[in-house]
Amino acid sequence: MSDRYLDFANSGIGGWLTGSLGLPRPAPLQRRADAGGGVVGPLLLGGYGEGRMAAVLARLAAANAQVVHADWSPDVRYGGLVFDASACRDAASVQPLYRFFHQAVRSVVEHGRIVVIGTPPDAMADAEGEAIQRGLEGFVRSLAKEARRSIGVHMGYVDAGAEDAAQTTLAFLLSPRSAYVTGQPIRVSAPVAAAPEALGHVGQRVLVTGASQGIGEAIIRLFAAEGAQVTALDLPGAQVRLTYLAAEIGVEPLLLDITAPDAAETLLADAKSRGGYDVVVHNAGVTRDRTLARMEPREWDSVMAVNLTAPLTITQVLVASGGLRANGRVVAVSSLSGIAGNAGQTNYALSKAGWIGAVRRLAPQLAAQGITINAVAPGFIETQMTAAIPFAIREAGRRMNSMGQGGQPVDVAETIAWLAEPQSGGVNGQVVRVCGQSLLGA
Numbered sequence: 001m002s003d004r005y006l007d008f009a010n011s012g013i014g015g016w017l018t019g020s021l022g023l024p025r026p027a028p029l030q031r032r033a034d035a036g037g038g039v040v041g042p043l044l045l046g047g048y049g050e051g052r053m054a055a056v057l058a059r060l061a062a063a064n065a066q067v068v069h070a071d072w073s074p075d076v077r078y079g080g081l082v083f084d085a086s087a088c089r090d091a092a093s094v095q096p097l098y099r100f101f102h103q104a105v106r107s108v109v110e111h112g113r114i115v116v117i118g119t120p121p122d123a124m125a126d127a128e129g130e131a132i133q134r135g136l137e138g139f140v141r142s143l144a145k146e147a148r149r150s151i152g153v154h155m156g157y158v159d160a161g162a163e164d165a166a167q168t169t170l171a172f173l174l175s176p177r178s179a180y181v182t183g184q185p186i187r188v189s190a191p192v193a194a195a196p197e198a199l200g201h202v203g204q205r206v207l208v209t210g211a212s213q214g215i216g217e218a219i220i221r222l223f224a225a226e227g228a229q230v231t232a233l234d235l236p237g238a239q240v241r242l243t244y245l246a247a248e249i250g251v252e253p254l255l256l257d258i259t260a261p262d263a264a265e266t267l268l269a270d271a272k273s274r275g276g277y278d279v280v281v282h283n284a285g286v287t288r289d290r291t292l293a294r295m296e297p298r299e300w301d302s303v304m305a306v307n308l309t310a311p312l313t314i315t316q317v318l319v320a321s322g323g324l325r326a327n328g329r330v331v332a333v334s335s336l337s338g339i340a341g342n343a344g345q346t347n348y349a350l351s352k353a354g355w356i357g358a359v360r361r362l363a364p365q366l367a368a369q370g371i372t373i374n375a376v377a378p379g380f381i382e383t384q385m386t387a388a389i390p391f392a393i394r395e396a397g398r399r400m401n402s403m404g405q406g407g408q409p410v411d412v413a414e415t416i417a418w419l420a421e422p423q424s425g426g427v428n429g430q431v432v433r434v435c436g437q438s439l440l441g442a
């Protein structure tokens with residue numbers, strides 16, 4: 001779907017006009033297709049105290065052929081700024097954070113990245129330490145709002161001992177793959193299972209529901225391009241499109257209504273025939289928007305069934321009966337509506353917020369089997385679903401975030417792909433917003 005204002009504001013005459021009128025000019029975001037999927041650079045690394053992440057960052061930079069600078073220079077333009085604040089425990093120890101960014105923040109290039117690394121607040125020894133570490137989240141959320149619209153600003157809380165497990169997360173946050181993710185904390189803990197040596201998705205067996213269009217299509221395209229073996233599921237009514245798409249990108253189509261009484265058993269049989277899934281992405285979703293007083297029972301029921309109860313049952317059956325392999329991944333597509341609420345979406349918001357609870361409850365249970373479960377919460381993504389929203393509400397949804405634009409389906413796909421990486425086993429039980437730091441539910 002196209003964003004005409006974004007195109008206009010970045011055209012010759014449009015740029016001049018929006019500039020003269022003082023109108024916002026969101027920059028088109030750079031994604032993997034424009035700039036590659038690697039880490040931005042050069043990197044400027046600062047920190048307080050021991051700097052737990054130095055070795056991991058050095059490895060990451062070397063793997064991406066990027067230079068790491070330890071001292072700021074006014075002559076260098078940096079692709080990324082990283083500050084290791086994991087040892088900060090009192091007001092004096094966050095002064096270096098202020099000084100580092102005060103000096104360097106203007107030297108970040110367009111589409112650059114800023115990452116602050118902390119220790120999870122609840123792991124600190126005392127109240128002052130917890131206050132300071134929690135305070136870093138406020139710092140990052142504010143800097144994300146101050147930064148130019150194309151720059152992602154991230155908070156990574158890394159548990160002591162989980163430094164190596166944070167590498168895939170840092171690689172994601174410091175790359176164009178995280179184009180529409182900004183201004184929120186992400187925690188990395190000890191991985192739920194030993195990670196294999198090989199990087200990436202090659203050979204992973206991946207199930208994606210709701211795969212024939214929109215976000216689901218972007219997910220199967222990304223996984224297939226990365227060498228995964230993908231089962232692309234959609235309703236029997238989507239047969240023509242799904243068959244065509246599956247043949248085009250080389251994935252296996254599966255026509256199934258996930259709310260059918262035997263859907264979980266059918267998927268378990270499919271999983272077993274492949275030796276188990278490595279990744280299950282619950283993307284299928286529906287909206288039946290109406291204010292509560294006018295909502296029909298079938299509108300309530302179908303949203304609950306498709307968005308929450310069916311995928312929850314499928315997850316539980318697959319996990320209980322060996323349908324997911326060791327170091328498996330479950331990722332559910334929640335929504336910003338589930339975080340912020342939305343008029344006309346009581347049914348949808350309940351179903352999507354339900355995943356926040358489900359992920360929280362299931363994460364420790366699944367971790368015991370070496371499986372992670374996370375959710376992504378997209379904000380305004382340019383799809384047929386959002387194209388159907390009335391113009392004024394659509395424009396508001398697009399602009400009310402720090403990046404001044406809607407995201408693309410590939411932004412959600414990239415976030416899911418990062419969570420599904422074999423080496424991302426340290427990220428579990430989290431809800432990652434893909435919303436350009438929407439003002440809603442912030």
Ligand code: NAD
Pocket residue numbers: 209210211212213214215216233234235238256257258259282283284285286306333334335336377378379380381382383384385386
């Ligand atoms: P979409 O309507 O384009 O695609 C949803 C897909 O799910 C369709 O292909 C549909 O056929 C399939 N589906 C519906 N019911 C099904 C069932 N019972 N069994 C199997 N498949 C079924 O939607 P989208 O915009 O691509 O959204 C994908 C997911 O992202 C949804 O869960 C949606 O709620 C969520 N989401 C979207 C946005 C956005 O801005 N587009 C924002 C937040 C969350």
